[in-house]
Amino acid sequence: MNDSSWGAPQGAGFRGTPEMTAAPAGPVHDVHGAQQTRPMPIVPDVPDAGRDVGREAENRDDRDRDAAHVGGPLFRDEMPQEPMSTPLPPPPQKKRAGRDLRAAIGVGLGLGAVIVVSLFIVKAVFVGVIALAVVVGLWELTSRLKERKDIDAPLVPLAVGGVAMVVAGYARGPEGAWIAMALTALAVLVQRMTRPPEGYLKDVTAGVFAAFYVPFLATFVALMLTAxxxxxxxxxxxxxxxxxxxxxxxxxxxxxxxxxxxxxxxxxxxxxxxxxxxxxxxxxxxxxxxxxxxxxxxxxxxxxxxxxxxxxxxxxxxxxxxxxxxxxxxxxxxxxxxxxxxxxxxxxxxxxxxxxxxxxxxxxx
Known part of the structure; x- marks a missing residue:
């Protein structure tokens, strides 16, 4: 191989290695003569076939991956990672009432008008308003007791006794109210005896409680009205x-x-x-x-x-x-x-x- 193939410097003063200066085995040619050996052309290193195949596969994978990124991620791991931002707290909400305020106000004004008109026109009419409220209240209370607790407080003696309490309180004062209360409690006990004894105690206890809670306490409104x-x-x-x-x-x-x-x-x-x-x-x-x-x-x-x-x-x-x-x-x-x-x-x-x-x-x- 010619020295130029290594890129070695030419000219005087260059000394080769002993192997390079030794005489070749064979006919000796004059280096200055016509038969000077032609220098071998420089050929770039060519990788072997196996390495070419591997590198081509790698290049193909790179192209596929680039194409995938262009068209969109193929796997969840390849999704672009964005910095996680702290979620903003929800805006404060105004407090709201639990009921329909418009309906509540309308009904309240209507009831107030009925009460005021009956109160200042004829007192007896207002006593009737109290008695009606007592009967409806007793019906609601006894109905809920029956539905939710299977307690059968007798409504008829309670309603009759409740109206009697309100009227007696207005006409006879506190003594009349107490007498009507006692008679109502007795009527509850007697009326419940017409049915089987199972649950008698809880029914009459609830009945006496209802008589005291609704009509007897409402009687004090009628007592105020007597002044x-x-x-x-x-x-x-x-x-x-x-x-x-x-x-x-x-x-x-x-x-x-x-x-x-x-x-x-x-x-x-x-x-x-x-x-x-x-x-x-x-x-x-x-x-x-x-x-x-x-x-x-x-x-x-x-x-x-x-x-x-x-x-x-x-x-x-x-x-x-x-x-x-x-x-x-x-x-x-x-x-x-x-x-x-x-x-x-x-x-x-x-x-x-x-x-x-x-x-x-x-x-x-």
Missing amino acids: DDGEWRVLTFLVLTVVSDTGAYAVGWRFGKHKLAPRISPGKTREGLLGAVAFAMAGGALCMEFLIDGGAWWQGLLLGLGVAASATLGDLGESMIKRDLGIKDMGTLLPGHGGIMDRLDSLLPTAPVVWLLLVLFVGST
């Missing part, structure tokens, strides 16, 4: 109860954070109770000063405090009953409100409290 300014006393009772409920709802909805009785009524808060007390005391001071003959503003503060306490306890009491029965409302008669009993829950226990405090402050007549 000379009875219509104003009843109006004060209704206004303060509504104001207490409104204050509890408004303050609790806006500022409520600490639960009042989560096992009984999760929606009620301590802040709502403070709102009920504040609203009722302010309303009581105004009512005693301007609506009740002989009343004073400081008496109204005490009256409002009593109303807030009794209305809250009454609301919690019926919530306890409904939780035991596993229902949300006692009925569906009043759109946006539920049933009659769902409106009487805070009124019923508040009636004797207002009656008693008014008797202590300004007398019974």
